Amino acid sequence: MTLIHETDFGTPPAGSAAMVRLTIDGASVSVPEATSILRAAMEAGVQIPKLCATDSLNAFGSCRVCLVEIEGRGGLPASCTTPVAPGIVVHTQTERLSAVRRGVMELYASDHPRDWFSDPKQGANELFQVAASVGLREVRYGSDGCTHGAAAKDESNPYFAFDPARCIVCSRYVRACEETQGTYALTIAGRGFDSRVSAGMEEGFLASECVSCGACVQACPTSALIEKSVIAQGMPEHSVVTTCAYCGVGCAFKAEMRGEQVVRMVPWKDGKANHGHSCIKGRFAWGYANHRDRILNPMVRAKITDPWREVSWAEAIAHTAAEFRRIQGKYGRGSVGGITSSRCTNEETFLVQKLVRAAFGNNNVDTCARVCHSPTGYGLKNTFGTSAGTQDFDSVDQADVMLVIGANPTDAHPVFASRMKRRLRAGAKLIVIDPRRIDLVRTPHVEAQYHLPIRPGTNVAVLDAIAHVIVTEGLVDEAFVRERCEGEAFRRWAEFVAEARNSPEAIGPVCGVDPGLIRAAARLYAAGPNSAIYYGLGVTEHSQGSTSVIALANLAMATGNIGREGVGVNPLRGQNNVQGSCDMGSFPHELSGYRHISDGATRALFEAAWKVPLDAEPGLRIPNMFDAAVDGSFMGLYIQGEDIVQSDPDTHHVTAGLAAMECVVVQDLFLNETAQFAHVFLPGSSFLEKDGTFTNAERRIQLVRRVMAPKNGYEDWEVTQMLAGALGYPMHYTHAREIMDEIARLTPTFAGVSFARLEELGSVQWPCNEQAPEGTPVMHMGGFVRGKGRFLITEYVPTDEKVGPRFPLLLTTGRILTQYNVGAQTRRTDNSLWHDEDLLEIHPQDAEDRGIREGDWVKLASRAGATSLRAKVTERVAPGVVYTTFHHPETQANVITTDYSDWATNCPEYKVTAVQVSPTNGPTEWQEHYSELGRATRRIAPASAAE
Amino acid sequence: MSPEASAAAASHHTLDRLVYMANQIAGFFESQGGGTAGEDTATHLRRYWEPRMRAAIIAHLEAGGAGLDDTARAAVARLEQRAKAG
Structure with missing residues (x-):
């Protein structure tokens, strides 16, 4: 190499x-x-x-x-x-x-x-x-004259250093910041010989607007900007191309190595999702893989109040299998289940659901997509016929209008956000529908034409109002609808949205937006000519999440913005393999490729391959597992690579469910929050230590390549395989590629996928089969997967989570650029320099009403629970709305969120919680107790002398 | 709050939750019109609810079905008929 x-x-x-x-x-x-x-x-x-x-x-x-x-x-x-x-x-x-x-x-x-x-x-x-x-062998000029040799270095950024003495002021990194990243944090200060690169107003990289994407470091032709890891370790000697394990963009990186040591991660120019760009997380925040907190030995304990006891892999696996069989013997076959991870590979995910269906003998398998994009699956399948986004990322280059709703790409999908900003700078128009004034609303050289700052929970209402304008003002693409969609369903939908109660004038007071703004946004979207919808969890994580996705699909069909480049309905997936985990049959009602478990022909295919009968009934979803646990009928859970205590809503309910179980198995890199309630801990392997594939938000399947041996001894799929064997269902894979071969044999949309094909093509977007041997960048061209597109009526139903005198504000939650999901990875890197605690954003007016100042401790209380955190007073949120992130367990923001959920999928309503905010003087009693619990349940007993 | 206390404090009643969910689902299918809301709701429950959840809501209907909206009630009745028919 x-x-x-x-x-x-x-x-x-x-x-x-x-x-x-x-x-x-x-x-x-x-x-x-x-x-x-x-x-x-x-x-x-x-x-x-x-x-x-x-x-x-x-x-x-x-x-x-x-x-x-x-x-x-x-x-x-x-x-x-x-x-x-x-x-x-x-x-x-x-x-x-x-x-x-x-x-x-x-x-x-x-x-x-x-x-x-x-x-x-x-x-x-x-x-x-x-x-x-050029043959330069000597320099005739001495060093006595004026030079930049003594210029002070800027080492403020934890990941890279700037040495002005080595800068030739070629402007490459200034231009990279502008053209590639679109942040405009760098400039050339001074003139002539005094010209020098300046971060912000000469305030240093850390204090400037720099987002540490690394584009400047990559662009620098000298050593003026260089990774500190290279300074410390020297230049790498070989590279392995792999796929980032953070967000759903799926950036391809070169892991540049010295032996088994990663020196740096450099975005790969041929990566079709990122085209050589990166963000702070993928580029720099990989150090968690070597963090001292990693657990490398299996551990067991009888009770969660006991200290952990390190055991051999054989003992841990045998103990787990015995416990699961004991539980099934006592409580029934359906009393155990598993949760697959959107952070793990397709192969690992596929194997966990196979373990549950074939070895546990039930369908109690679910995935964290349950709590993020399950409404996408339902909504798009019922309108278009398949549960996935319609475009590739490159499609944005052809978009004339972008409608961004419930997504904050500059924080959550930064590399794609840079693509969007580039297209917007080139003249595309932007509509943002979001309760917060996200960065895209106004950022250097980008300004949304319309920002609709809706009240949380009113997505469906505002989308119906937009549809009303399109229908009543004659903006429907009638030829498209006539040719491509079900006529009667369209007629009924058009009649529904045309009702006066769905007009902007009627909806405006409901969603808190000027009706004129809704009309203007609707006209712009309909005018296109290429209008593309990009959405995130602000759409799905509502009691009407599926309805909102359907409403977006309706808009795209009504205006003919589907089935070609530059248009479409594009879910921006949160985690790296959300799409893949859904594709792989992680949902309790579906086998891989979104085929219902009740379908006899599909089941027969799997039964023949797996040589075991499969249950025809759907299994429990994650929230239902907790209900069943509290009720005493669900007693064992195998959780691979998820931290449900921190990430799932209504923490009290989650922990009550876990505490009621008799065997909770956590497979993870770290003793995460869920591990506090576990009886078995199986060490996991990082993405650097395994082979496999991830599937990003554009359905792109990419190889993850092992660059070092697993520190825990096994890739995650190998652990699942050992567990299956101990349960009496032996599996015999010797490499992840063999699992993908099985996926391809059993899943029509993956029929043409293999590791060899991925090596050959670099990546491929499913469907990849005989009809599309090189994959499918844009779906529904010439016809929908389901045949005719299907309009569904999207009646707005206000959430039952209402504000009132006790809880007068609405809380919505989200992410920040430098942290990722529950923060298990990014909190163990220097990214915490930028965000070391969750903050509560509150509007100045609401803050003043409560006597709250910037940085004050505030108590955030809902009907579900209370926590304390510090306040950030900002106009990014509207009056009446507060916002926080969920990256830090000390805050445990999900203590606040409720168990209201999407009607179709049970995706939790994270985005709407009625709360009160009041001054306080520190953490709540619950937080102090929880912190104590964390210390007590993470104790590891010292190894005995005999061991 | 200890795990035990947390469990005790959990104010979730699975049955209440199932009734609430069934009504939510029925609400969506009612809004579609066409007179098939009961059947569509029943189909949804069959396709997405685990058998013990369906058994619980059927038992609840048999006990009077308090809290179930008309469409949800009709849907659960269909489930019940189907369950009895084997």
Whole structure:
């Protein structure tokens, strides 16, 4: 294995269909019109030295190194900013060019440290490479004059350092911050010789608006910006391409290694989801894999009040199997179940549901998608025919209008947010429907045309009002509806939304938005011509989550914005493998590929393959498992890679359910919050330690490659396999690829997927089968999966979680850029420098009414429970609305949330909780007790001498 | 609050929750019109509810069905008939 070096073509591809022929160094070359000479040369295998140019950024023309001669033209034009022209004859290597380039490089070198041995990048420093390539052997200028050698380093960012002495002010990283990331945190301060890179208003990287995406570090051609891990460990010596284990964007990374040690994670240019970009989490927050908190040995205990006892794998597995069989013997076959993880691979997820169905003998398997995107599955399946987003991410480049609802992409899906911002800067229009003024509403060079700051819980109402405008103002794409959708269903829907009670004027007071704004947004969406919907958990995590997804599907069908590039209905998935865990049959009513367990033919297929009869009845969903536990009929649970105590709503109910069980098995990297209630702990492996696949939000299946041996001894699927064997249902896989082969045999939409195919294509979007051997980037082209698109009526039903005198405010919850989900991974990295506690956002007016000031401790109470945290007074939230994150167990925000849930799927209503906020002086009694419980239940008994 | 106390304090009554959920589901299918709400609700319950949940709501109907809306009641009655028919 060696280090992967991607080819840098110098400037982006032109994307023109018309071709231009020219001559470069005597060779005839044909490239798309508007291609730069620099790129044309690179594509022809002719390398022109360059410094300020890189193919992820627009040409800049400042370094004066990539000069060429063109016959018949005067001067030495920069090849990066000079487009090709028909018939021109270009020379890239002449004596004149060599002399000029060498002179330019000598000037750069004159103000650059010449300590080659102490340069952290060593041979990878582009400046040194170019100097060598132009033949620079000496620098005639001394160091007595004015230089930048003494400029102070900026080491404020925990992940990378900036050394101005090594900066050549080529602006690559300033442009990366602008063009690639879209944050505009960097600039060039000063003029002439005094020019220098500045983060924010020269306030240092940590204190500036920099979001630590790493684009600048990647773009820097010298060692001015460099990862601290490279400074500490030296340059990596080999790379392994793998897939990020954070959000649903699914960025491809090169894990750059020294032996089994990760030196850095660098976004892979060929990654089709991220195209070489990254965010702070994927780029830098991988250190948790080596954190001292990791548990590497299995542990058991009789009671959750006992200290943990380390045991061998054999004992832990045998004990678990014996306990589950004992429980089933006592309480019945349906008294145990499992929870699959959206953080684990498709293969691991598939195996857990197979374990439950085949070895437990029931269908009590569910996944954390239950509490996030299960309404997406229901809503899209019942309207379009399949439970997945309709587009690839690249589709956004063709969108003219984006409707973002209940999503905060700059925090939760930052790499895709950068794509969105790039398209918005290019002229696309934006509608944001969200109770909060999320960053996308107004961020550098991006401003939403309309922001509808709806009252939490009124999504369906406002979507019906938008539909009302579309129908009553004649904005329906009638040809599309006539050809592609069920006519009668459309007629009934149109009649429903056209009723006066669904007009913006009637709905405006309900959702707290100016009716004129709703009308304008509706007209913009309908006008398109390409309008794309992007949504997140602000849509699904409601008592009408499924209805909201249906309403979005209705809008797309009514306006013909489905079935081609630039349009569609796009769920932004929270965790890395939410789509995959759903695809793999993790829901209690479905086998892989979303086929109902009651379907005899499908069941027969699996029964033949698995050689065991399957139960035809749906199993328990996660919330129903807790109900059944409290009722005494569900007593054993195997949880792989989830922390339901912290992530699921109504913590009191979750913990009551777990406390009632007789055997809770947690398989995880850390003793998470759920492990407090566990009787068996099975150490998990990180994404760096396993082979498998993740499926991102655009249905893209990508390989996860093992870069180091599992520190716990086993990949997670191997642990599941051992457990199955101990239960008397032996499995015989020797590699994750064999599990994928089985998935492909049993799942029509995955029929063409294999590790070999993924190696060949890089990635593939399902359906991938005989009809679509290279996958399906855009779905429903020419026809819906279900045949005709189906409109459903979306009657607005207000949630029963109501504000009143005791609980007058509405709480909504969400995520922040630097932390991820329950924070188990990111809290164990330096990301906590940016966010070390959950804060309660409260509007200044609500704060003043309660005598609350910035940073004060406040008690947040609902009908379900109370917790305390510090206040952040901000106008990002509207009066009457408060907001917090759920990343920190000390806050345990889900103590507040209730057990109200989506009517169709039981997806919890995280986004609407009636609360009161009052000043307090510290943590609540419950928090103090919980903290004590955490200490008591995490005790590990010392190993005995005999062991 | 200890786990035991937490369990005791949990004010969740599974049956109340099932009744609430059945009414929610029935509400959606009622809104679709067409006179099939009872059948559609019953189908939904059959496809997504685990058997012990269905058994509990059927037993609740047999005990009077307090709290069940008309459509939910009709749906559970269909489940009951189907269960009796085997």
